[in-house]
Amino acid sequence: MIKPLVAGNWKMNGLSSSVSEINALKEKVSSNSNCDVLICPPATLIMAFSHILKETPIALGGQTCHPAEKGAHTGDISAEMIQNCGAEYVITGHSERRMDHGELDKIVKSQTEAAWRAGLKAILCVGELIGERKADLTLKVIERQLKNSIPEGATAENLIIAYEPVWAIGTGLTPTVEDVAAVHNFIRQLLSDNLGSEIGNNMRILYGGSVKPGNAKELMAASNVNGALVGGASLKAEDFAGIIAAYE
Ligand code: 13P
Secondary structure (H helix, E strand, O other), X not given: OOOOEEEEEOOOOOOHHHHHHHHHHHHHOOOOOOOEEEEEOOHHHHHHHHHXXXXXXXXXEEOOXXXXXXXXXXXXXXXXXXXXXXXXXXXXOOHHHHHHHOOOHHHHXXXXXXXXXXXXXXXXXXXXXXXXXXXXXXXXXXXXXXXXXXXXXXXXXXXXXXXXXXXXXXXXXXXXXXXXXXXXXXXHHHHHHHHOHHHHOOOOEXXXXXXXXXXXXXXXXXXXXXXXXXXXXXXOHXXXXXXXXXXX
């Protein structure tokens, strides 16, 4: 049995006043929940949140990391720095990083290696653009992204895959449950074929893209969906708790 993970990606949202939202979330998440819970705030808030979330079941993560451990990379943050702030996870290959910063498969691979070097678990994101879906290229795109960005040494503990169709992010649109299942089943098969069934069958595959309290239960019940990567609805404790409740 894979324990699901419900992860919140705050993206470029949150100020010091957001501690109230995290305090509220802390009250809503119990340690005997049927899923693991993770918040990935902007880097500026990881340290503050880690003080608040100490001794709670809510884990912390970063949203990206530089491949190098340290050095002359103005504005960047290393996996070691994220780990040093109290985080256990980092997202790699998010489509917004791929598009805004040109972080393509080769870079995503080195970022994922960096995450492991620092002792972080990586949540590696893949997903097709709307044009690719319309051209029936979804599975081809996913296969290329996974083949080119998963480094040697992946295990079910150090790597989580997130399927996020780019056209579903922040739009309120979602694929049908059947479409989600088709992609997740394909990813499961690919992971098993390439990493061996022991690793491939135990690796978590999250769905992301307009997950809300109202659709979470249905999406999370789809075949080979082992949790969610949530953007907008993770910003409010009540909404995020409503998604976590899909696993009650
Ligand atoms: P939304 O939940 O806002 O669609 O964002 C999804 C996402 O990109 C999470 O990483």
